[in-house]
Amino acid sequence: MTPTDARRATAWQVQSLLLGYPDEQVTARLPLLRAATATLPPAPGAPLDAFLDHVEATPPIELAADYVATFDHRKRFSPYLTYFAYGDTRKRGMALLRFKHAYRAAGLVLDDGELPDHVAVVLEFAATGDAAVGLRLLTEHRAGLELIRLGLREAGSPWAHVLESVSATLPPLGRREHEAVARLxxxxxxEEEVGLAPFAPPEYMPPEYTPPEYTPQGGPR
Structure with a gap:
């Protein structure tokens, strides 16, 4: 692994932790997260430092409530990447299968009930599983990531900093990506085509959008 690859993996790991539910473990890891961001170039590192400043200055219960209000109650900021590409259609079920197959090929198995396209899950896979495949999955869903980033920035959300850091680890947007973002x-x-049954097995089809449950550790389920 080259120094550049190692720094990108570090950025992805920090981003993954900060895009999960902000439980007490995030607060406990602040010194470690600060040490990690100090090793990063300014483009991905500075936005993460800005978000960590916000975490340190915000009461945990307020931070958690803001997370739920932002990502669980507003489809505009859905953390599930295939939602932006496929909505709640049958094609999304097949896309979820592709994520799961990629993880299994790298020897990783998700917890039961955890959707594989949650951005925090994808970033963790890219950081600790297969970097090349993880980068490809993130890049393929770049339009959705960019739409989330722009929306969070427009809303003045502190999580916009984390999405800006994610963008800094990905290739620059090309003309087609800009067009896809504008179209999206x-x-x-x-929207789903009327009368067409899903092709993916039922257990891999996304449920109707509802706020996710959390484990005792606070991770998305």
């Missing part, structure tokens, strides 16, 4: 912003995710 104007039209929203696809």
């Amino acid at each position: 912003a104007a039209e929203g995710p696809p």
Whole structure:
């Protein structure tokens, strides 16, 4: 692993932790997270430092409530990447299968009930599983990531800093990506075709969007 690859993996790992539910473990890890961001270049590191400043200055219960209000109650900021590409359609079920197969090929198995396209899960896989495959998955869903980033920034959300850091680890947006972001912003995710049954097994089909439950450790389920 080259120094550049190692720094990108570090950035992905920190981003993954900060895009999960902000439980007491995040607060306990602040010194470690600060040490990690200190090793990063300014583009991915400075936004993470800005978010960590916010974490340190915000009461944990307020931070958790803001997380739930931002990511669980607003589809605009859904942390599930395939939602932006496929909406709640049958094609999304197949996309979820692709994520699971990628994880299994790298020897990683998700907890029961954990959707594989949660951005925190994808970032953790990219950091600790297969970096090349993780980068490809993130890049393929770049339009959704960019839409989340722009929306969070417009809303003045502190989590915009984390998405800015994610963007700094990915290739620059090309013309097609800019067009995809504009189209997605104007039209929203696809809607289901009437009368077509899903092709993926039922256990891999996404449920109707509801706020996710959390484990005792606070991770998304």
